[in-house]
Amino acid sequence: MKNRNQQIRNQQARTRRSERRTDALSKERIVEAAIDILDADGENALTFRALAARLSTGSGAIYWHVADKNELLTAATDAIIGRVVTDVAADAGPDQAIRAFALGLFDAIDAHPWVGTHLFREPWQAAMLEIFEAIGGRLQALGVPEEALFNAGSALVNYILGVAGQNAANARLLPQGTDRSAALGAVAASWTELDPARYPFVHHLATKLSDHDDREQFLAGIDLILAGIGTIGRTDRGS
Known part of the structure; x- marks a missing residue:
């Protein structure tokens, strides 16, 4: 039972950290980073991998806010x-x-x-x-x-x-x-x-x-x- 309670607390902590990352990575920040990439290197350079690298996050966090490249554009x-x-x-x-x-x-x-x-x-x-x-x-x-x-x-x-x-x-x-x-x-x-x-x-x-x-x-x-x-x-x- 003690181990089970610890697992629940760990899961809750991970959820809170994930929510904080999602809040910090707003759609506005993603869009501004996308504009920077588009201005510097053009449309072909705008990929979710490049965007994730610029924002120091994972692609999954970006997909939380934007479905695909067309929606981002x-x-x-x-x-x-x-x-x-x-x-x-x-x-x-x-x-x-x-x-x-x-x-x-x-x-x-x-x-x-x-x-x-x-x-x-x-x-x-x-x-x-x-x-x-x-x-x-x-x-x-x-x-x-x-x-x-x-x-x-x-x-x-x-x-x-x-x-x-x-x-x-x-x-x-x-x-x-x-x-x-x-x-x-x-x-x-x-x-x-x-x-x-x-x-x-x-x-x-x-x-x-x-x-x-x-x-x-x-x-x-x-x-x-x-x-x-x-x-x-x-x-x-x-x-």
Whole structure:
């Protein structure tokens, strides 16, 4: 009987230690460690073994919080998008809030290219709904007509994610340490060698390519879309 009681106490002690480890290893800690791995080495480097090593724990403790790699990628993407949503000033006007939110997404995908990849992989995940809500709510505040809301919101979201994703992909193509201006200058030079009769507009763009600012160009596109959306609103009010 004495041995039996000792076994029970030992089991209870092991259970308490396990619970303390589970509490200490929160899902938030796991997600932050996953983001660090993704940022440093890309999606292929994110394994539960690598994550366990970084967190100094066993894979089983991670599975307690996250079922698989896809769920982990989704949680990491949610965390990044959530930061962008909360960073927009609460007192900003709807058009300025859209610009700030769009630029925040652009910068977030530039810093975390895997976010753009995962958003396109699962287009109706929670992070995408947050993006549509953040854009759509401001469009409603701008007075965009009901019948134009879906198209207006889709145009903005598709532009933001498309340009941000392409910008991140372009950055990954450049070897580390490459001078961006020099690389773009080489591309511009190759464009000028094309037949100007067949590619007149490309020749024109070549003069602007090497020294353009990606963020400024991105925001210029947002302003063009917002200007068009504003025209829809004015047309509706005037009819």
